Amino acid sequence: MKKILIMMATLLAFVAGGAFAQEAPLAKHVVVITVDGFRPDFYLDSSWHAVHIRELMANGTYAEGVNSVFPSMTYPSHTTIVTGVQPAKHGIYYNNMFEPNGPTGKMYWNASSIHVPTLWGAAQAKGMTVAALFWPVSADAPVQYDIPDIGSMGEKVREQYSKPAGFVDEVRKDVFGGEEKIEYGRDVNVAQIAAYVIKQAKPNLMTIHLFSVDHNEHLQGRDGELVRKAVMGADSAVGIIMDALRKAGIWRETAIIVTGDHGFGNVTVSVNPNVWLVQAGLITDVKKDEWKAQFFSVGGSSYLNLKDRSDKETLRRVREVLDGQPDSVKRLIRVISRKELDKIGGNPDVEFALSAMNGASFGNAMSGEAVRPGHGGTHGYFPDFFEIRTGFVIAGPGVRAGGVIHEMNERDTAPTVARLLGLDFPSADGKAPKEVFK
Numbered sequence: 001m002k003k004i005l006i007m008m009a010t011l012l013a014f015v016a017g018g019a020f021a022q023e024a025p026l027a028k029h030v031v032v033i034t035v036d037g038f039r040p041d042f043y044l045d046s047s048w049h050a051v052h053i054r055e056l057m058a059n060g061t062y063a064e065g066v067n068s069v070f071p072s073m074t075y076p077s078h079t080t081i082v083t084g085v086q087p088a089k090h091g092i093y094y095n096n097m098f099e100p101n102g103p104t105g106k107m108y109w110n111a112s113s114i115h116v117p118t119l120w121g122a123a124q125a126k127g128m129t130v131a132a133l134f135w136p137v138s139a140d141a142p143v144q145y146d147i148p149d150i151g152s153m154g155e156k157v158r159e160q161y162s163k164p165a166g167f168v169d170e171v172r173k174d175v176f177g178g179e180e181k182i183e184y185g186r187d188v189n190v191a192q193i194a195a196y197v198i199k200q201a202k203p204n205l206m207t208i209h210l211f212s213v214d215h216n217e218h219l220q221g222r223d224g225e226l227v228r229k230a231v232m233g234a235d236s237a238v239g240i241i242m243d244a245l246r247k248a249g250i251w252r253e254t255a256i257i258v259t260g261d262h263g264f265g266n267v268t269v270s271v272n273p274n275v276w277l278v279q280a281g282l283i284t285d286v287k288k289d290e291w292k293a294q295f296f297s298v299g300g301s302s303y304l305n306l307k308d309r310s311d312k313e314t315l316r317r318v319r320e321v322l323d324g325q326p327d328s329v330k331r332l333i334r335v336i337s338r339k340e341l342d343k344i345g346g347n348p349d350v351e352f353a354l355s356a357m358n359g360a361s362f363g364n365a366m367s368g369e370a371v372r373p374g375h376g377g378t379h380g381y382f383p384d385f386f387e388i389r390t391g392f393v394i395a396g397p398g399v400r401a402g403g404v405i406h407e408m409n410e411r412d413t414a415p416t417v418a419r420l421l422g423l424d425f426p427s428a429d430g431k432a433p434k435e436v437f438k
Contacts, residue, residue: 025422026398026437029254031194031206031241032417034081034135035187035234036074036214037379038260039222040065040391048231052239053258053393060395061403061436068262068383068390068410070336070346070353071301074214075108077261077390077410078136082118082207084414084428086345091115092137093347095151098296098305102286103364109150111141118142119205119414122423128204131197134190135209145197147171149209171196187212187230191237195244202250205421208241210234221266221377222387255396255420259413262379263388265300268359271332273302275370276321282314283366293318295354297362299380300388301336303350315351329371332360336382344382355382394436396420403435 035042042048043057044064069076069087071094079092087093091113097106111118114137121142123130131145132138139148139161146163159168168182175196176182176189183189187210194208213234216226238258245251273295277283284290292314295302306314322335336346336353346353356362361378381388392408395401398420411430418425419432 023419023422025420027253027255027396027420029202029204029206029245029250030257030396030417030420031208031245031254032081032257032259032413033208033210033238033241034078035231035258035260036209036211037217037262037264038213038234038258038391039263039387040389042231043391043393048228050231050235052235052242056238056242056256056258056395057393059401060393060399061401061405061433062394063392063405063408063433065386065389065406066259066392066408066410068379068388070341070344070382071298071380072262072383072388073298073380074211074261075136078209079108079114080410081259081261081413082120082135083114083116084411084418084425084430085116086411086429088342088345088348089116089429093349094296094298095136096298098303100286100291100294100305100307101289105152107151107153108137109148109153110139111137113137117425117427119417119423119425120207122418122425123205123421126421126423128421129201131194131201131203131206133194133197133206133208134184134211135207138207145201145203147193149211185212185215187234187237188240191240194241198241198244198248198250202248205417210237217264217377219376222264253397255394255399257392257394257413257417259392259410260390261410262383262390263386264377264379265356265361265381265387266359267361267374267376267378269332269361270363270372270374271302271329271356271360272363272365272368272370272372273297273322273354274364274366275368276325277318278366280317280321282317282321286366295362295364296350297364299378300356300361301380301382302354302356302362303347304352304354305350309351318351331358332356332371334382340382353382398437400436400438405433405435408433 043053075095076087083090092108124142130143134149136149213230216230282293334355415428416432
């Protein structure tokens with residue numbers, strides 16, 4: 001009887017102060033900075049001159065590679081970063097939505113599209129001050145400060161959904177001296193806005209999206225003068241944010257994460273699989289809703305949609321079309337089965353997907369040559385090879401100096417942030433890497 005009582009007391013003590021209890025915060029503030037198109041070589045290779053990011057790496061922990069989601073695109077990836085789950089759970093499958101009757105520009109931009117809890121909501125529920133700057137799918141997010149990424153929807157929409165009311169006008173006046181137009185594509189401008197928010201509010205959680213590197217990698221591929229200048233610009237932006245934290249007196253209380261959404265692949269050829277479906281009579285006129293099967297391409301991947309998901313004959317014919325391509329085309333395409341999609345947490349509404357290989361990308365053209373020249377770079381590929389991996393660097397209170405993570409997943413960032421801030425965030429499927437913490 002005595003042994004049983006001792007065991008019960010031990011168990012109660014473990015539950016009260018151990019694994020099942022919410023852990024005490026390690027940092028009062030966490031800043032998550034994403035560099036769109038961020039790659040590990042930007043900090044592992046000193047020739048990229050990312051001096052501020054390398055400073056954080058030297059004083060903290062870094063990853064040799066981070067597995068993205070599928071597709072390895074900006075909006076699904078950023079949503080995974082703030083939710084800790086894959087796209088099949090959070091509901092953001094691409095940047096733009098699949099529109100069966102032709103594209104009109106609909107995209108995932110409002111936070112109400114996210115099906116699961118976010119770090120923003122968890123932090124705000126605990127009474128914390130939260131900010132999001134140019135973060136995808138953040139319009140109407142549960143934050144006090146917000147300038148959302150709204151893609152091509154226009155500045156009026158961005159200003160309408162910014163928080164607090166009139167915030168963009170305030171930034172225009174106080175940060176940029178009354179300039180009518182703010183060039184958000186310059187990462188240092190985004191950083192200056194972040195520095196202003198840090199000075200005004202000292203947010204406990206801040207998520208910041210820098211996107212000029214991605215733009216230039218699309219133009220030039222994995223390397224080029226514009227890409228290198230953009231990486232140095234993003235690094236300068238990180239430096240501005242670091243300096244703002246020092247000036248605000250919260251540097252020693254702040255953990256900083258610099259991470260990304262995807263890597264990049266060089267492109268030499270573009271494959272447009274809907275051309276084959278038109279030739280096979282499976283697409284007649286999408287605007288009139290006359291189609292049976294349709295691929296939706298997003299850079300390095302493409303997704304098969306059936307008008308009738310029970311139409312097995314059409315599915316068979318699509319597979320027949322792909323199988324009938326010459327070897328010179330087959331070498332450009334990898335089929336991702338429904339089983340593989342389920343395993344990686346991909347879009348549950350498609351039959352299968354294609355991932356490009358050997359310098360290929362996908363397009364949505366329905367006429368002309370199915371296979372045509374391509375250029376620059378892209379992403380969106382199935383995330384199981386080095387070039388499409390993104391990076392991760394973390395430093396600050398509670399973080400181990402000299403730590404190395406050999407491999408992690410994007411969904412691991414959210415529980416890492418939750419652990420730093422002492423947030424209860426059980427909905428995340430990711431795991432905070434043990435290499436991060438002291």
